[in-house]
Amino acid sequence: MIADSVSGAVLISIIDMILLLFFLYVIGLILRLLPMVNKIHLKSHGREKHDNT
Amino acid sequence: MIILNALNSMWHSTSLINLSIGNIFLIILGIVFIYLAIVKKYEPFLLVGIGFGCIVANIPGNELIKPGGLFSYFYLGVQKVVFPPLIFLGVGAMTDFGPMIANPSLMVLGAFAHVGIFIAIIGAKVLNFTLAESGAIGIIGGADGPMAIYVTQTLAPHLMAQISVAAYSYMALMPLIQPPIMKWLTTHEERNIMMKQSRAVTKREKICFPILITVIIDLLLPPIAPLITMLMLGNLFKECGVVDRLAKTASNSFMNIITIMLTLSIGSRMGADTFLTVKTLEIIVLGLVAFMTGTAGGIWGGKILCRLSHGKINPLVGSAGIASVPIAARVSHNVALQENKYNFLIMHAMGPNLAGVFGTAIAGGILITLIPH
Numbered sequence: 001m002i003a004d005s006v007s008g009a010v011l012i013s014i015i016d017m018i019l020l021l022f023f024l025y026v027i028g029l030i031l032r033l034l035p036m037v038n039k040i041h042l043k044s045h046g047r048e049k050h051d052n053t
Numbered sequence: 054m055i056i057l058n059a060l061n062s063m064w065h066s067t068s069l070i071n072l073s074i075g076n077i078f079l080i081i082l083g084i085v086f087i088y089l090a091i092v093k094k095y096e097p098f099l100l101v102g103i104g105f106g107c108i109v110a111n112i113p114g115n116e117l118i119k120p121g122g123l124f125s126y127f128y129l130g131v132q133k134v135v136f137p138p139l140i141f142l143g144v145g146a147m148t149d150f151g152p153m154i155a156n157p158s159l160m161v162l163g164a165f166a167h168v169g170i171f172i173a174i175i176g177a178k179v180l181n182f183t184l185a186e187s188g189a190i191g192i193i194g195g196a197d198g199p200m201a202i203y204v205t206q207t208l209a210p211h212l213m214a215q216i217s218v219a220a221y222s223y224m225a226l227m228p229l230i231q232p233p234i235m236k237w238l239t240t241h242e243e244r245n246i247m248m249k250q251s252r253a254v255t256k257r258e259k260i261c262f263p264i265l266i267t268v269i270i271d272l273l274l275p276p277i278a279p280l281i282t283m284l285m286l287g288n289l290f291k292e293c294g295v296v297d298r299l300a301k302t303a304s305n306s307f308m309n310i311i312t313i314m315l316t317l318s319i320g321s322r323m324g325a326d327t328f329l330t331v332k333t334l335e336i337i338v339l340g341l342v343a344f345m346t347g348t349a350g351g352i353w354g355g356k357i358l359c360r361l362s363h364g365k366i367n368p369l370v371g372s373a374g375i376a377s378v379p380i381a382a383r384v385s386h387n388v389a390l391q392e393n394k395y396n397f398l399i400m401h402a403m404g405p406n407l408a409g410v411f412g413t414a415i416a417g418g419i420l421i422t423l424i425p426h
Contacts, residue, residue, distance in 0.1 A: 002184065002423060009178035009187055013171035016419045021164045023273070023415045024408060030265060031157035037261045 071113035075325030083107035083320065089225070096225035096380065099198075099316055103221055106320020118321055127318035131213065134206050136315045137199035138283040143308030144199075144410075145287025146300045148378065150262055152403040155251035158358070159370065159401075163408030165354025166374025167416050169194030169347025173339045174420075180335050185209050188420040190336055193220045194343025195413030196227065197376035198315075203280060204417040208426050214322030215333045219340035221319060224377045230341070231348045231372055231384045238352045239368050243359060244392040246367040248401045259292040270414075277418035284410070348372045351405070373402035376409035 002008045064070065086104030090097035110118050117124045130136040153160070174191035182190060189209040192201050193216060201220035205213050223230065236244070263285035271278040290300040322328070355371025369389050373381040382402035389398040 001425065004184040006175065006178045008184055009175045012184070012188070012420070012423055013174050013191075015423065016416055017164065017168075017171060019419050020167060020412060020416050021161065024160045024164050024412060026269070026273075027266065027408075027411060028157040028160035030269065031154050031160070031262075034154060034258045034262060034265075035255075037257050038255050 068113045068115070073325055075329045076111040076113065079111045079323055079325050079328065080108050083111070083323075086222070095228060098312055099221050100225050102313060102316025103218065103320040103323075106317040107323040108320075110321045110324045118324070124317055124321040127314040128321065130311075130314055131202055131217070131318050132206065132210070134203055134279075136311055137203045138279045139311050140199045140308070140315065141280050141284040142287040143303050143311065144378065145263070145284040145289075145303075146291045147304035147308070148288060148291075148407065149259075149403075150288060150407055151254040151259060152251060152400050153407040154254045154258055154262055156401070156404045159366070159404040160408040160411075162351055162354045162358065162371050162374035162405035163376075163410075163412030164374070165357075165371060166347050166351030166405070166409055167195060167412050168350030169343035169345070169375075170413075170416055172346045173343035176339050176342060177335075180339070182332075182335075183209075185424050185426045186212060188424045189216055190339050191343065192216075192413065192417050192420065193223065193336075193340040194347045195376050195409070195416060196220070196224050196344065196347070196381065197410060197413040198224060200280065200376070200413045200417050203277075204420060207276075207421050208424060212332075212336065214319070214328060215336045216340075217319045218323060218328075219337050221316070223340055223344050224380060227344070227375075227377060227380050228384055228387070230344050231375075231381070232388050234345055234348045235352055235369055235372050235385070235388050238349060239356070241392065243356070243368050244389060245396065246359070246364060247393070247396050248365065248367055248370075248398065251400065251404075256292065256294070260289070263288040263292070274415060274418040274422075276421040277414045280414055281411075344375070347375050351375060367396075367398060367401065369398060370402045370405050373406040374409045374412065376406070376413040378406050378410055379403065381409065382406040 002012055083104040086100045089095045090100035109115055116122050170191040173194050174187045177187035177190040185208040189205040189212055192204040198221045202217050205216045267282050267285040270281040287303050290296050290303055351371035351374040352368055355366065355368030358366045359368045367389060369385045373385045375381045382399055385402035386399040389396045
């Protein structure tokens, strides 16, 4: 339990900042991997195939 | 005598008899908001409604404000946290996340620009607010109105009026607050850096992005799931290309309806009796400190990335890490344009700006999780 004091506020700020950096890093990592979806070859059928040609 | 009695009863039926100095002050403040919106063009979509709501709230006995009045029903949308996810749906439907997807290395700026949140939390605690109140006040520094409402409703609902007014007012006043700090902390050479054009992001990436982020955020940070889920749903509407009607409605008429109700309900909470207190003044000062230090934090983050990239990143994009989309990105762009009229920074600044939306949501979610309420 975090104390309702100035030191508690400092502690919560430090924890929040570290977790914020971590989560944004994770999202950044996912974004780096996102171009991989372009390498997946989906079979096109019907109209889509026609549109691509 | 009859005429005098009639005039007397007329006088007592007017609202003038109950008008206080505080009411007059806040009516003038409402007029100033409307002036800034119309003449200075500072976020008119926010300030016209807030300013008008403020004027109405300070006319004693107004039926719109009373319990059961129209504005009190609007306020239920804030109180029951209905408006923030709906606003996020509209924001998602009008936002192109391409600049953020194209340049993930700038994501970290979304964290640097949130230093203001933590400084405000500590400052609020020093001023004897409770930890829950301090968390709600701190989130003003994220410059994200819906998120400020969301966190405040959970941590300190009694401060809703002050915090939402401070958050939205400072968002609107960002073009005034940020540039002096940005210019003070950067050199002429740094402001002149022209960034390379980012890679093109494919439609498939843009479609996968909202689905992936929804799954990850909903799994890892359930407290902010309602907001991010709606943001990503709106974005999926926009990017999938098969529900254009839904995307257009969510980003236009639907968003406008929610904005009318939200701004009027926020303004209508600015009654002199509840708003003119020492706590309000402290919250407004802390909000300003959060915005200023957040801007400075973002610029310092930008300067670090500038060094690490050997001068390829313009530090001005750092201050756009504050969530307010696209106001903060526009400010970065305008400051860069003042230095060099060929330096178009807007798309580069949109990356950190969008990262800031996630940054505020994540910071708020962590606060909701960690702070007992």
